[in-house]
Amino acid sequence: MVKHLSxxxxxxxxxxxxxxxxxxxxxxxxxxxxxxxxxxEYYDVGKGLFKVPIYMTAIWEQFDKVTGEPxxxxxxxxxxxxxxxxxxxxxxxxAMCKLEQAExxxxxxxGMAAISTIYLNTLTSGETVLITKESYGLTxxxxxxxxxxxxxxxxxxxxxxDLVNSIDKHVKMVIIETITNPLLKVVDxxxxxxxxxxxxxxxxxxxxxxxxxxxxPLKHGAWISMNSLTKYIGGHNDxxxxxxxxxxxxxxxxxxxxxxxxxxxxxxxxxxxxxxLPTLKIRFMQQSKTAKELAEYLHNHKGIEEVFYPxxxxxPYFKTANRLFNEKVYGGVLSFKIKGGKxxxxxxxxKVNIIxxxxxxxxxxxxxxxxxxxxxxxxxxxxxxQLGITENLIRLSVGLEDVEDLKEDIDSSx
Ligand code: PLP
Numbered sequence: 001m002v003k004h005l006s007x008x009x010x011x012x013x014x015x016x017x018x019x020x021x022x023x024x025x026x027x028x029x030x031x032x033x034x035x036x037x038x039x040x041e042y043y044d045v046g047k048g049l050f051k052v053p054i055y056m057t058a059i060w061e062q063f064d065k066v067t068g069e070p071x072x073x074x075x076x077x078x079x080x081x082x083x084x085x086x087x088x089x090x091x092x093x094x095a096m097c098k099l100e101q102a103e104x105x106x107x108x109x110x111g112m113a114a115i116s117t118i119y120l121n122t123l124t125s126g127e128t129v130l131i132t133k134e135s136y137g138l139t140x141x142x143x144x145x146x147x148x149x150x151x152x153x154x155x156x157x158x159x160x161x162d163l164v165n166s167i168d169k170h171v172k173m174v175i176i177e178t179i180t181n182p183l184l185k186v187v188d189x190x191x192x193x194x195x196x197x198x199x200x201x202x203x204x205x206x207x208x209x210x211x212x213x214x215x216x217p218l219k220h221g222a223w224i225s226m227n228s229l230t231k232y233i234g235g236h237n238d239x240x241x242x243x244x245x246x247x248x249x250x251x252x253x254x255x256x257x258x259x260x261x262x263x264x265x266x267x268x269x270x271x272x273x274x275x276x277l278p279t280l281k282i283r284f285m286q287q288s289k290t291a292k293e294l295a296e297y298l299h300n301h302k303g304i305e306e307v308f309y310p311x312x313x314x315x316p317y318f319k320t321a322n323r324l325f326n327e328k329v330y331g332g333v334l335s336f337k338i339k340g341g342k343x344x345x346x347x348x349x350x351k352v353n354i355i356x357x358x359x360x361x362x363x364x365x366x367x368x369x370x371x372x373x374x375x376x377x378x379x380x381x382x383x384x385x386q387l388g389i390t391e392n393l394i395r396l397s398v399g400l401e402d403v404e405d406l407k408e409d410i411d412s413s414x
Pocket of ligand 1: 111113228242
């Protein structure tokens with residue numbers, strides 16, 4: 001029989017003894033960038049192929065011709081149908097697993113697919129989910145939509161102490177964001193995780209703005225680390241995806257939901273994420289550097305009322321960010337309030353040229369968004385106003401353009 005792939009080459013496949021403990025130990029010691037490049041562990045020795053192919057197939061031959069046994073992936077589920085398992089997706093999951101330092105990881109066809117799967121898996125009628133007030137609008141909206149099935153929602157925070165004080169045994173699950181959207185607050189995950197553990201509450205961290213480069217939520221006591229892969233991890237504004245990292249038992253439960261809902265990432269998008277992943281660190285470092293320079297520039301700009309960026313020395317979140325984040329960088333997103341109110345802000349969005357007025361973040365193009373109409377749209381107006389998400393607020397996700405060009409674009413649009 002011709003073996004197309006070496007036994008060692010198949011990501012998440014238990015197919016023999018070549019996948020040694022030694023290999024696993026070695027890979028655990030590797031740095032973030034090395035894992036970003038090689039963490040998928042795909043290696044077809046027979047073909048000399050170490051790039052992950054796009055397995056555009058719905059189906060797999062169910063029984064191994066040699067053993068007669070069902071083909072299994074590493075998580076010991078059958079490899080037979082791509083709504084359940086797909087080897088391109090598996091390779092991405094393996095790489096994400098390394099970056100998150102998790103036992104297992106699942107990839108979804110959007111960040112929201114990941115969040116909805118967490119909700120469906122975890123919450124039943126009568127149970128309560130506590131969500132940080134300053135979080136992605138649809139995360140809040142979806143939780144509220146579940147009220148019709150008897151799930152209760154509490155919004156708390158966004159400051160650490162308020163969150164800690166709101167967590168008690170009546171709460172089933174807490175959702176926080178490492179760096180909040182759109183005012184870039186950094187909460188103390190250690191304090192929140194400690195409180196969750198004390199009272200037996202499950203902590204889910206949406207790590208989209210920080211990525212596992214800055215912080216690995218599971219290492220801080222979170223139950224689940226979730227990412228919108230659409231953002232920094234994909235990194236090129238050309239795909240939609242999401243991931244969940246957790247312990248193996250939880251992942252198997254979520255896997256059952258993913259199978260039933262049918263929201264697994266498709267292989268082409270998994271390939272695109274795998275293509276973006278190797279440059280995650282250098283992109284993120286550069287985007288953070290440019291964002292810091294722009295934040296400092298805007299801090300002293302006469303057309304700007306206030307700048308929000310955790311990397312500014314006088315930001316109330318600088319100390320926490322500095323303590324928690326692995327690399328001493330603070331991300332590529334900043335927000336600012338334009339003097340002159342709503343009209344000035346909308347005018348800015350119309351005038352920008354290199355920067356595009358578009359609602360995402362983390363990609364190579366710089367994007368300016370109007371939170372009142374995008375990420376924070378799903379929030380109640382009262383909550384928005386209480387948080388200071390005003391009509392003159394702009395969120396800027398910094399891409400890979402030259403900083404001087406971005407300054408010039410901002411300046412001439414103000
Ligand atoms: N979480 C955060 C923090 C986000 O900003 C977003 C999208 O903007 C999501 C989750 C949802 O991700 P997706 O758009 O990939 O569904």
